[in-house]
Amino acid sequence: MTRAATAASAGIPSSPAPTDAPTSAEDVAQWVSDFGSWVFEQLGALRSTLERTLAAPAPRRADLAIEDRCSALLSDSRTAVAGAGAVFAPGVLADAPYWLEWWTVETRAGGTTVTKLAAETDPRAVGFRDYTELPWYAKVLASGEPQVTGPYVDYLCTDQYTLTFTAPLVVNGRFAGVVGVDVLVAWFEEHLLEVMGALERTCVLVNASGRVVTSSDPAWVTGDLIRDLPTERWLAGEAATHPRWTAGRCATLPFLVLTPR
Template sequence: MREEAYPGSARLDELNGLAEEIARFLQRTRDDLSRVRLAMQALLDAVEQEGRRPSRGDLDGISESLQACLRDPNPPMDRLGVATAVDYLADSPYWMEWWGTDSRGNLEFVGHSLNPQRDNFYDYSARSWFSIPQDFGAAAVIGPYVDFGGINSYTYTVTISVPVVTARGFAGVAGADILADKFERFLSSGRHQEPVVLANADLRVIASNTSAHLPGDLLRAEDLASWTRLDLASDLFTPGKSWQLATPSP
C-alpha cells in the first residue's frame, strides 16, 4: 500500500488495519463472483459443445448459484446477478438474472425492463459495469453512483463485475451490488476517532465517518495534500484505479 504524509505509527497502524479489513471484504465479493462466473461458464459451455446457441432455459440453473452466495452468513454484497451479451442467446437479445435480499433478509428477484420498446428499458449493455468487462476483458469497480429504488428513495451503490467468457468468446458479466453504507460500518465502528474517508480512484467519496465528507462528494487532490493516504487492495483493481483511505495528518 502506498503511504503519504507519515502521521505517526499508531494512526498509521490503525489505517493499515482498516484497509486490510475492507480489502478482505472486497476479496470475498470477488470470490463469490468467481463462483458465479464459473457456474455460468459451465452451463454455457455444455450447450456450446452440443453445437447450438444457448437460450434462456439453458441458464435456469444460475439462480441456484446466485441464491447460494446470498444465503451465506453475512454476504458481502446486497445484490448479485448475471447479464448476457446482447444477442448472445437464441431467444432473447437482452437477459438478466439478478437477486437481492429484502429488509427482512429474504431473497427476492430484482426485476428489470429488458424490452427495448418500453420507455423504462434498462439497456445494461451501455452501463460501465457491463461495457468495461466486455471491452477490456477485465473486472470493473463502478461507483459510488445513485441507484434509485423508487420515488423519493435512493441509495449510493458500488458495483463490481467480471467478464464471463466461453469458447465462443464474451458471453456476459457476473456482477455484485454493494450499498455504500456497508463501508460506513467499517469506518464508524468507534475504533477510529479521527475523520477517515474511503474514496474511489477519482476521489469520489464512498463512505466516511464524518458529516464533512458525505457519500458522493468529490474531493480535491489539493484538499488531501496534507492527509495520510493509502491505496487500498490495489491487486483487486485495474492499475491506477485503486480506492483510497485518507485521514488528516496530525
C-alpha cells in the same frame, strides 16, 4: 433451516469481520482489501458456473443455473450482498437478445425476501434501457477486467447508495457479459466504521475518482468529491504528494484510504 445455515450449506463464507485491534490506516486498507477478495471470490464462483453453461451450443435462459447460489448470498444476513446475478451480452442466449438473471432483497414488515428482478429486456419496448451503456457493464467490456462502480444511487435495483462489483464472462474467447453483486454503502459503512472508529486519526475511503465511500469524519459524507487528488498515481503505486492528504492503497480494490497530513 436458518438463513445463515442456508448460505453455509451452499458453501458461501461470511463477509469479512472487522480486523482485531486496528492501530493504523493500514488496518483500514487491509479490511477493505479482504472485503474485495471476498467479493471477487463470489464473482468467481458465479463466473465458473455460467461459463460452463454458455460454452454449450445455443444456451437458453432455462439453462442458467445460478439462482440457488445468488439466493443463498442474498438470504444470509451475515453477508453484504443486496443484489447478485449476471447480465448477458446481446445475442449470447438463443432465446433472448438481451437478458438479466438478477436477484435482489426486498425488506417488508414481515422480513426480507429474495426476488428476481423484473427488468424490461425487449429492445422494442418503451421501458427498455440498454444496460450495455451503463458503467458497470461498459467498463468491463472495454477493459476486460473486473470493475467497481460507485458509490452511486442505484435507481435500477436498490434505490440506495450502492457499490456494484462486476467481472467479465468470457466464453471461447468471446465476451459474453458480466457477473456481479451489489453492496449497499450503508452496510459497508457500518462495518468499516468499526475499524475506522478505533483510530485516533481521521480516515476517508475514496474511489479512483476521489469520491467518498466512507469517512470517520462527519464533514465528509458518501458521494462527496475530494478534488485535486493524484488518485491515478497513488493507485499505480507512484510517489505523489498532496498538501492536505496522504494515501494508502487497498490491494484488491481501486480505493484509497486518506489520512490528513
